[in-house]
Amino acid sequence: MEPDYLAMMIRLLLIWFILSCLLLLYRKYFFSINKTRLLGIFSRLIASWLSLFFLYTYLSATISTALMPIFTYSLNYVQSEYSATLSLIDASNSTLQIGITTLKDIPPFIPGISYYQFFNPTSIFQGLSLVSALLIAWPVDTLKARFFLFLTSFPLSFILLMLNIPFQIASSFDSTFSKLARINDLIRPEQIYQPWVLFIANGGNYILVIILVVFATQLQKRLFS
Amino acid sequence: MPSFLSKFNFRTHPATATSILLPLYFLILYTLLDYGYRALSDETLRLYYHDFFIAFCAFIIDIIAPEDTVKVIQNSIISAKANLAIVRTCDGSTSFFLLTSAILVFRSTLKLTLLGIFLALILVLFLNTIRIVSLFFLMDLNHSWFSYVHITVAPFLLLSLSSAYFAFWAYFANEVKQGGA
Numbered sequence: 367m368e369p370d371y372l373a374m375m376i377r378l379l380l381i382w383f384i385l386s387c388l389l390l391l392y393r394k395y396f397f398s399i400n401k402t403r404l405l406g407i408f409s410r411l412i413a414s415w416l417s418l419f420f421l422y423t424y425l426s427a428t429i430s431t432a433l434m435p436i437f438t439y440s441l442n443y444v445q446s447e448y449s450a451t452l453s454l455i456d457a458s459n460s461t462l463q464i465g466i467t468t469l470k471d472i473p474p475f476i477p478g479i480s481y482y483q484f485f486n487p488t489s490i491f492q493g494l495s496l497v498s499a500l501l502i503a504w505p506v507d508t509l510k511a512r513f514f515l516f517l518t519s520f521p522l523s524f525i526l527l528m529l530n531i532p533f534q535i536a537s538s539f540d541s542t543f544s545k546l547a548r549i550n551d552l553i554r555p556e557q558i559y560q561p562w563v564l565f566i567a568n569g570g571n572y573i574l575v576i577i578l579v580v581f582a583t584q585l586q587k588r589l590f591s
Numbered sequence: 592m593p594s595f596l597s598k599f600n601f602r603t604h605p606a607t608a609t610s611i612l613l614p615l616y617f618l619i620l621y622t623l624l625d626y627g628y629r630a631l632s633d634e635t636l637r638l639y640y641h642d643f644f645i646a647f648c649a650f651i652i653d654i655i656a657p658e659d660t661v662k663v664i665q666n667s668i669i670s671a672k673a674n675l676a677i678v679r680t681c682d683g684s685t686s687f688f689l690l691t692s693a694i695l696v697f698r699s700t701l702k703l704t705l706l707g708i709f710l711a712l713i714l715v716l717f718l719n720t721i722r723i724v725s726l727f728f729l730m731d732l733n734h735s736w737f738s739y740v741h742i743t744v745a746p747f748l749l750l751s752l753s754s755a756y757f758a759f760w761a762y763f764a765n766e767v768k769q770g771g772a
Contacts, residue, residue, distance in 0.1 A: 411751055
């Protein structure tokens, strides 16, 4: 298969831009770090990431249950073609059942049709561990500042989750509708959220993590320096 | 605005130049290494690298679990319980190219650069062997965790340990440059 050179160039330019911004922002900081601090950063990063990864994997069903009303609301907010209700069908592998009732014409579906699909959010929860781990690993001078970064990781993880879950569920339904439309020789127009889903699926999630971490560390710097 | 733009005058602000040019050189180097690696045929890669690496992993697995009687067939490690195929993306080349590019861009003495690249190679081979051996056993023990380790845990550990290695190497190279070591 021929590689997509344009996509590769865009990706490389974006990485260059991000790395340059990070160096412009933190260059002095990075170069003044000593051996002990380096050891602290990486040991905290690896230990916290692994712990959080295990925690998110095993608590996936509990988190899904607790956040179900928010997931339902956000899914109904990002799209207006159907009304959705979510339920946990299997606590052991945290699979969600998403039942929908169509509100508009979604060829070949007519309004009022009920349909359901499954969705497993575990990999999205696992992805959250990077934000918290980076903030826990971030070198700070006081315990207060570390505690602040730790606390900040909760709302930031929630923001990251909300930028993923509703769009990915909507996208999985969109993919089914597109396939059904094609089978019936119909064309389903591209949905407004599709570029966003494409962005987060192609490394955009890491960009979001970097933005959130930069935001938290800059806030901590202003509050505690 | 003009005062903001003046910060991007490379002559008066060499730190800005470094911050912009270092990542550019790093990406160019990485892309060239990756391109060169992709240009190698599967046969060449197997003859000079994969066959040895796969045989070494099978040897380690055989030491840990001799009752499994593993066999190497083409690019796969096979036993009665598992069949693990090792392809280009499984051989640690990405981590090694990232480390090599970062070390070359950092510009240290020739001796330290060569030592840095050599140790990077050893580190990546060591970590990747652990990864392949772990995946082989996980394939039989727990399929969900095989998938998690394969897709997320192992790449994260490889990347973060490689970053840690580079950070320490750069710290030491910087000390040498400043005459502190």
